[in-house]
Amino acid sequence: MNSQKTTTPSSPRRRGQYILGGSHLLQVGDRFENIAHLFGPDGSIFKHAKTHIFPAEANWSTSEGDKMEICQLPFAKIGVNICYEAEIPECSASLTEQGAEIILCPSDSAEALDDVAGFEKGLGLCHGATNLRSTHRPGRPPGSIGRCSGS
Numbered sequence: 001m002n003s004q005k006t007t008t009p010s011s012p013r014r015r016g017q018y019i020l021g022g023s024h025l026l027q028v029g030d031r032f033e034n035i036a037h038l039f040g041p042d043g044s045i046f047k048h049a050k051t052h053i054f055p056a057e058a059n060w061s062t063s064e065g066d067k068m069e070i071c072q073l074p075f076a077k078i079g080v081n082i083c084y085e086a087e088i089p090e091c092s093a094s095l096t097e098q099g100a101e102i103i104l105c106p107s108d109s110a111e112a113l114d115d116v117a118g119f120e121k122g123l124g125l126c127h128g129a130t131n132l133r134s135t136h137r138p139g140r141p142p143g144s145i146g147r148c149s150g151s
Helices: 011-015 083-087 089-097 116-122
Strands: 019-028 031-039 045-049 077-080 102-107 130-136 145-148
Touching: 011 019, 019 102, 031 077, 031 102, 045 077, 077 089, 083 089, 083 102, 089 102
Parallel strands: 077 102, 102 130
Antiparallel strands: 019 031, 031 045, 130 145
């Protein structure tokens, strides 16, 4: 667990890319939150605190975040669903209603690799064309890729 201030790594600037650094359990005041960081080449940092914790996370004294927000990048509006949030339809729906075109889903769950249905359930309330990209920890096979084409 890390309570250090987040600093922007040099890779995004050097590469001219946006890099999602996964999610990490961080101390926020007197509580812990699972927070994902998207680092921009201009030094910007977009943060998302997981709003729906997996039941086991409660045993680690993890608190839930309270916002689902999008981030405007030069090429698209993006949102973040951390792991279990991808299975909660309201998370993807909220981001899509705000105009998200891409939803990034960092996960540390090997089970998610086989659970495309879970991601599809999370995208069930999307309208228009929102892309879901799932990333897993290094050393794992690439994650599932789903596409919501609306109904």
